[in-house]
Amino acid sequence: MKIGVCLKQVPATDTRIRVNPTGTGILTDDVKWEINPYDEYALEEAIRLKQAGKGTEVVIFTIGEAASEARIRDGLARGADRAVRLDDAAFAGSDALGRARIFAAAIQAEGIGLVLTGRQSIDTDTGTVPGALAELLGWRQASWVDKLVIEGETFTAHRAAGSGTREVVTGRLPAVVTCDKGLNEPRYATLPGIMAAKKKAIVVKNADALGLAAGSVGAAAALVVEEAMSLPPARPAGRILSGDAATVAAELVRLLREEAKVI
Amino acid sequence: MPTNILVFCETEGGKPRKTAFELLGKATQLAAATGGSVSAVVLGDTDTAALGAAGASTVYVASGAAFGTYVAGAWVKALQAAVTASGANVVLGAAAAIAREAFPRLSARLGAGLAVECTDLRAEGGSIVGRRPVYAGKALVDVKVTSPVALFTVRPNSFPIGASPGGSAAVVALDIGLTDADMDVVVTETLKPATQAVDLTEADRIVSGGRSLKSKESFDAIVRPLAAAAHATPGASRAAVDAGYAGHGDQVGQTGKVVNPSLYIALGISGAIQHLAGMRTSRVIVAVNKDAEAPIFQYATYGIVGDLFEVAPAIEKELAKALA
Numbered sequence: 001m002k003i004g005v006c007l008k009q010v011p012a013t014d015t016r017i018r019v020n021p022t023g024t025g026i027l028t029d030d031v032k033w034e035i036n037p038y039d040e041y042a043l044e045e046a047i048r049l050k051q052a053g054k055g056t057e058v059v060i061f062t063i064g065e066a067a068s069e070a071r072i073r074d075g076l077a078r079g080a081d082r083a084v085r086l087d088d089a090a091f092a093g094s095d096a097l098g099r100a101r102i103f104a105a106a107i108q109a110e111g112i113g114l115v116l117t118g119r120q121s122i123d124t125d126t127g128t129v130p131g132a133l134a135e136l137l138g139w140r141q142a143s144w145v146d147k148l149v150i151e152g153e154t155f156t157a158h159r160a161a162g163s164g165t166r167e168v169v170t171g172r173l174p175a176v177v178t179c180d181k182g183l184n185e186p187r188y189a190t191l192p193g194i195m196a197a198k199k200k201a202i203v204v205k206n207a208d209a210l211g212l213a214a215g216s217v218g219a220a221a222a223l224v225v226e227e228a229m230s231l232p233p234a235r236p237a238g239r240i241l242s243g244d245a246a247t248v249a250a251e252l253v254r255l256l257r258e259e260a261k262v263i
Numbered sequence: 264m265p266t267n268i269l270v271f272c273e274t275e276g277g278k279p280r281k282t283a284f285e286l287l288g289k290a291t292q293l294a295a296a297t298g299g300s301v302s303a304v305v306l307g308d309t310d311t312a313a314l315g316a317a318g319a320s321t322v323y324v325a326s327g328a329a330f331g332t333y334v335a336g337a338w339v340k341a342l343q344a345a346v347t348a349s350g351a352n353v354v355l356g357a358a359a360a361i362a363r364e365a366f367p368r369l370s371a372r373l374g375a376g377l378a379v380e381c382t383d384l385r386a387e388g389g390s391i392v393g394r395r396p397v398y399a400g401k402a403l404v405d406v407k408v409t410s411p412v413a414l415f416t417v418r419p420n421s422f423p424i425g426a427s428p429g430g431s432a433a434v435v436a437l438d439i440g441l442t443d444a445d446m447d448v449v450v451t452e453t454l455k456p457a458t459q460a461v462d463l464t465e466a467d468r469i470v471s472g473g474r475s476l477k478s479k480e481s482f483d484a485i486v487r488p489l490a491a492a493a494h495a496t497p498g499a500s501r502a503a504v505d506a507g508y509a510g511h512g513d514q515v516g517q518t519g520k521v522v523n524p525s526l527y528i529a530l531g532i533s534g535a536i537q538h539l540a541g542m543r544t545s546r547v548i549v550a551v552n553k554d555a556e557a558p559i560f561q562y563a564t565y566g567i568v569g570d571l572f573e574v575a576p577a578i579e580k581e582l583a584k585a586l587a
């Protein structure tokens with residue numbers, strides 16, 4: 001079974017976000033890019049599954065411009081076998097459904113049997129692409145998974161349900177599994193890995209190569225339209241309480257009750 | 264155009280969850296502003312009268328074995344049936360475990376746009392505009408959905424539960440026609456949490472501890488009792504989780520849970536940008552830190568500069584008295 005990993009590049013988590021003057025996005029001039037943290041768990045799990053004999057090949061899929069290849073190389077250095085980068089001017093402005101259509105075409109073309117993704121991108125914070133992808137492929141799905149077992153044709157996954165409850169779910173492959181923190185400890189690339197990655201293939205595919213009809217992806221097909229981006233309002237200045245522990249504790253509880261009215 | 268809103272109401276123990284009432288309250292306002300209607304869909308056996316009283320004029324219900332625990336295939340099919348039956352042009356769900364998986368699937372099945380994790384919704388020019396945090400809340404974006412059916416998920420605690428309008432709803436059983444193929448991914452085991460605290464993402468009060476707790480024993484001895492006294496859910500910084508003081512599910516932040524409580528108490532947490540990303544929308548933030556320069560104080564409504572090992576037990580004692 002070939003295992004696909006969707007790997008996205010996102011601004012590092014410590015990025016100070018600044019909105020561009022037109023309010024249509026963020027300023028990216030001094031952004032440091034990283035692999036989406038949840039996608040690192042997906043990649044690690046795929047590599048481990050292959051090492052355990054459950055997979056024959058680990059293929060990275062990225063929708064992104066040439067600049068995302070540094071992150072793809074990092075993924076190859078950690079142990080993926082090859083990559084498919086999906087790039088076309090026609091993809092610009094795609095919403096999650098559009099991105100799912102691009103992935104669905106690419107994943108079918110590669111004959112993948114299991115797709116691992118992150119539980120969400122930490123830039124758009126959507127968590128929508130994997131579910132839409134599973135639906136378009138007609139595959140099973142497990143979300144926010146922190147333990148995964150593949151046995152023959154079935155998968156068993158542990159996932160967070162509501163109210164602190166966890167569920168164990170099972171279904172048949174092929175499937176899309178979205179990965180959460182706790183699933184594994186992602187490895188870093190080693191020097192031999194980095195050397196080996198230089199020789200691994202990154203194939204670039206456009207809309208034509210994927211057989212995507214004009215107008216099925218990109219801004220024209222987008223059903224979710226972002227109107228304006230802004231920074232959150234600043235918080236009003238707070239108050240520092242002073243005195244010994246007993247005094248500040250009593251004062252705090254009084255303020256929570258009488259001023260803030262939260263207890 | 265009137266907005267006819269369908270609210271997917273999640274349940275627990277045969278009762279609608281709090282989020283169902285948050286969403287019905289908002290839906291009632293939005294529908295009133297546009298001359299539309301509000302209906303609800305519940306999967307599984309539930310008290311439908313409460314949903315009618317909260318503003319739903321029709322409640323679509325699917326019951327039977329497939330709706331005891333969540334099964335993606337069956338549930339998405341039932342939601343699709345409810346959208347068709349209700350003729351809704353707006354569908355709302357809570358941004359929690361079920362809708363997080365089911366709504367993206369529903370979106371692809373209906374060819375409908377989906378805006379997730381909204382913290383506000385407003386009616387504007389005949390359509391609904393959602394406001395949602397991006398970059399873990401470091402920015403906000405206003406989104407419109409242009410398809411004939413628009414899907415939104417909303418973060419828990421985004422809307423207050425208003426006074427109940429007190430109507431009653433017509434109850435309509437959904438005709439779904441399930442097949443074996445719809446039972447695609449089934450729950451084989453449910454692992455209950457050790458404590459009965461509300462889930463972090465839905466919690467109205469949270470008490471979190473950081474690296475400074477120094478051990479699992481002191482985390483258990485300081486953070487959890489204070490959380491219990493505050494009727495709050497315990498949380499943790501990533502440093503505390505990585506050190507093993509708390510579980511991965513307890514992590515608050517950009518790579519943990521994004522929370523939206525009315526009260527967030529941070530004990531010995533420095534306020535790194537990734538932690539702030541997860542809790543900055545909390546209505547009231549209390550910080551206890553021995554370093555007066557800690558960044559968390561820039562966000563705190565009330566700050567206490569001091570040793571948490573002395574201050575936290577004192578707060579616990581006062582809260583226990585106040586909330587007894």
Ligand SMILES: Cc1cc2nc3c(=O)[nH]c(=O)nc-3n(C[C@H](O)[C@H](O)[C@H](O)COP(=O)(O)OP(=O)(O)OC[C@H]3O[C@@H](n4cnc5c(N)ncnc54)[C@H](O)[C@@H]3O)c2cc1C
Nearest residue numbers: 473474475500501502516517518519531532533538553571
């Ligand atoms: C990719 C990535 C993702 C991340 N995601 C997250 C995330 O989701 N959530 C998250 O929390 N972090 C996240 N982090 C980590 C983050 O950068 C910080 O390292 C982390 O939040 C620090 O945790 P802390 O505040 O407990 O520890 P520290 O930063 O070490 O702070 C400890 C604080 O406790 C105070 N203190 C010490 N002793 C006492 C005492 N006795 N009484 C009172 N105060 C005391 C100190 O003054 C200090 O301010 C992420 C980092 C990366 C790189």
Ligand SMILES: Nc1ncnc2c1ncn2[C@@H]1O[C@H](COP(=O)(O)O)[C@@H](O)[C@H]1O
Nearest residue numbers: 006007063117118120121126127128129
């Ligand atoms: N442009 C992209 N390139 C690669 N993977 C992506 C891309 N967009 C989304 N994904 C995958 O889908 C997951 C969820 O993304 P999202 O729905 O955008 O939050 C991510 O963690 C990735 O694994």
